[in-house]
Amino acid sequence: MGLILSVWLNGRAADSIPSPSTVxxxxxxxxxxxLALTLSSSAxxxxxxxxxxxxxxxxxxxxxxxxxxxxxxxxxxxxxxxxxxxxxxxxxxxxxxxxxxxxxxxxxxxxxxxxxxxxxxxxxxxxxxxxxxxxxxxxxxxxxxxxxxxxxxxxxxxxxxxxxxxxxxxxxxxxxxxxxxxxxxxxxxxxxxxxxxxxxxxxxxxxxxxxxxxxxxxxxxxxxxxxxxxxxxxxxxxxxxxxxxxxxxNPPALMALCGLSILQNLGHQRQNQVDKLPLPPLLHHYLLSCF
Known part of the structure; x- marks a missing residue:
């Protein structure tokens, strides 16, 4: 599953839309x-x-x-x-x-x-x-x-x-x-x-x-x-x-770190495509609800 997801993310990277640039x-x-988890978590x-x-x-x-x-x-x-x-x-x-x-x-x-x-x-x-x-x-x-x-x-x-x-x-x-x-x-x-x-x-x-x-x-x-x-x-x-x-x-939970890694690879412009990831529905729900 990890290899499949990695290939899927890398293959879609060219389709991503660059985020707006500032200084x-x-x-x-x-x-x-x-810190990355804290900054990316829901308020x-x-x-x-x-x-x-x-x-x-x-x-x-x-x-x-x-x-x-x-x-x-x-x-x-x-x-x-x-x-x-x-x-x-x-x-x-x-x-x-x-x-x-x-x-x-x-x-x-x-x-x-x-x-x-x-x-x-x-x-x-x-x-x-x-x-x-x-x-x-x-x-x-x-x-x-x-x-x-x-x-x-x-x-x-x-x-x-x-x-x-x-x-x-x-x-x-x-x-x-x-x-x-x-x-x-x-x-x-x-x-x-x-x-x-x-x-x-x-x-x-x-x-x-x-x-x-x-x-x-x-x-x-x-x-x-x-x-x-x-x-x-x-x-x-x-x-x-x-x-x-x-x-x-305390160290962050492994599941939270995995979720953060997935969303970082997706990028801000593609986070609305979480449901298209080759993952079970339960993990789709986790990614959508926690970040």
């Missing part, structure tokens, strides 16, 4: 099977408490929606304001989606994680999340990573932001000024960003347009509750939080 797929990095119901912003741990300039899944920053001058999720995690691998339209960001728009006692308001316009040792933030407008009040790096890193032909033959320091300027131009981050927190490994990364961009922060504190968080200085900014999925540190 982010070339920047994607390989993921572990644990939990939207009413999950991990999708709620906290009604207590927020700046008074952030107003919550009745469902607690959206916050709106009220117009306020010379103030930097933050809010964190109602529920944090101490272990496991977890993925949240933050929806924040680019036109509602302004300057100093930051997403990331924080500890429970992270400051959520300060005077002036500044990067609040990542502005101290209790939080880690990705500033969307500049693509900079912040922690401890310092810029740590550009994310995605410069070496992966070269166009593929340039990346093959030249190092960044040998590029002419025109190419150097092009690679240093911040990427426009779309409205939906997935926050990927592996509390077991102590890492935080982000996924955009279905592409995991790699680990942004390492050596996060272990055994400490960590919360998704955002900070903003723009009046009228509306930010949504949705918990997508999570898993424990």
């Amino acid at each position: 982010f797929p070339p920047l994607a990095v390989p993921t572990s099977s644990r 939990v119901p939207p009413g999950n408490k991990r999708s709620h912003w906290s009604s207590h741990h927020r700046s008074p300039h952030f107003q919550l929606s009745p469902c607690k899944q959206e916050v709106t920053r009220s117009p306020a001058e010379l103030s930097s304001d933050g809010v964190r999720a109602e529920v944090g995690v101490e272990s496991g691998l977890h993925v949240w989606e933050i929806t924040w339209r680019p036109e509602h960001r302004g300057s100093h728009a930051v997403i990331g994680i924080s500890r429970q006692d992270c400051p959520l308001q300060d005077l002036g316009y500044k990067v609040l999340l990542g502005g101290d040792s209790l939080s880690w933030g990705w500033e969307l407008k500049t693509n900079k990573l912040w922690h401890g009040g310092k810029i740590l790096a550009c994310y995605p890193c410069e070496s992966r932001r070269l166009h593929p032909p340039a990346a093959e033959g030249f190092r960044l320091k040998f590029l002419n000024p025109l190419h150097r300027k092009e690679t240093e131009t911040p990427l426009l981050i779309p409205e939906r960003v997935q926050l990927v927190l592996d509390a077991d490994a102590g890492t935080l990364g982000f996924a955009v347009d279905g592409s995991f961009l790699g680990v942004a922060f390492r050596d996060l504190p272990s055994g400490v509750e960590l919360f998704p968080a955002v900070s903003s200085v723009r009046g009228g900014a509306r930010i949504e939080l949705r918990y997508l999925n999570g898993t424990t540190r």
Whole structure:
């Protein structure tokens, strides 16, 4: 059966329709099977408490929606304001989606994680999340990573932001000024960003347009509750939080890994053809219901 399925998949590969390309797929990095399964699994119901912003741990300039899944920053001058999720995690691998339209960001728009006692308001316009040792933030407008009040790096890193032909033959320091300027131009981050927190490994990364961009922060504190968080200085900014999925540190089940392998070979454009695979109906149902 395995050989038949492999031949069928390889034989149909030429019929696949390429998925829409953006700037982010070339920047994607390989993921572990644990993360790949989590990113490809169906999202939990939207009413999950991990999708709620906290009604207590927020700046008074952030107003919550009745469902607690959206916050709106009220117009306020010379103030930097933050809010964190109602529920944090101490272990496991977890993925949240933050929806924040680019036109509602302004300057100093930051997403990331924080500890429970992270400051959520300060005077002036500044990067609040990542502005101290209790939080880690990705500033969307500049693509900079912040922690401890310092810029740590550009994310995605410069070496992966070269166009593929340039990346093959030249190092960044040998590029002419025109190419150097092009690679240093911040990427426009779309409205939906997935926050990927592996509390077991102590890492935080982000996924955009279905592409995991790699680990942004390492050596996060272990055994400490960590919360998704955002900070903003723009009046009228509306930010949504949705918990997508999570898993424990246990190895993935073999059946789930097999299902993931099948769907990866099919590709996004052909996943509606699962029922045509040379598999028993029970396995058709499993693939359709789990992914």
